[in-house]
Amino acid sequence: MGAGKTTVAGLLGEAWGVPVRDTDADIEASTGREIADIFVESGEDHFRDLEAAAVAAAIAEHEGVLALGGGAVLRPETRELLAGVPVVFLRVGLSDAVKRVGLGVGRPLLLGNVRARIKALLDERTPVYESVATHVVDTDGRLPLEVAAEIQELLR
Template identity: 40%
Template sequence: MMGAGKSSVGRRLAARLGLPFVDADTEIEAAAGCSIPEIFALHGEEHFRDGERKVIARLLDGGPQVLATGGGAWMNETTRENVARVGVSIWLNADLDVLLRRVRRRDDRPLLSGDDIEAKLRHLVDLRYPTYSMADVTVHSRDVPHDVVVDEILIALDDCLPRDEADPGASGRSGGLSTERTST
């Protein structure tokens, strides 16, 4: 969800794991040659979502990485299946009041343009959170230092990634993420 901290936390998570960080929105803008608000204005949300799905599918074939997807990407069943095929999905679950405080800092969110941002955001939360709950890992994003959230993600990844069969005591992060992708 927009404002959950995907980019900020994702960058820090990637650094801790020694993996590249990739922001799907940045890649979508590069592929389209214009900003996401411009894509929405010129072509509409359906066109944007189709391009988003294609770009994310390409990125998932790019090797180990921490991939931050846009808030609507996880709503696409094909994208969820592609992430499940090659990686671990992480939902940064944030309360509405936290999201609202964060999204009000920026004016480049097409789905929140116009009046009554709170009602629009509440609608998106109600619509998307049940689908977001299908992620492999859920971590609560809140007003704490980003590194606290990263630490919680790393603990959750240790719990969900397979252990090295040759060494049952090995950390899941040391072997698991070298061949897995993480989507935040």
């Protein structure tokens, strides 16, 4: 959350001349609902089911840059689908994540104390992200263009 996944994916797609797909946007398009509304109205488990299906479809159908939602790799079946394909973990520290996300408006996992929730999510998810990633790129204090340039070098 706040690492710049969607922004960096767009820059990479543009640089490489390939399509970009974002699984959160896929979910919103297929359901006609915003992610925050799905969480509130149907619960996180339902959202994670939709997300797992969206990731599976995107991996099967899409040739280009794919941006996954921050919780997508929490599902073992998603981690299995990602095995053998290049996966870049955009690592963001607590301070930068809080600055980028702000008060978490529209981010249902951040209800309450934003800083504490982001810290808990980073602590919980970072080991999973690192286990899936073929490359780790730090984003703290960097512009999206700088992050995209590093990824271009890594994936040459």
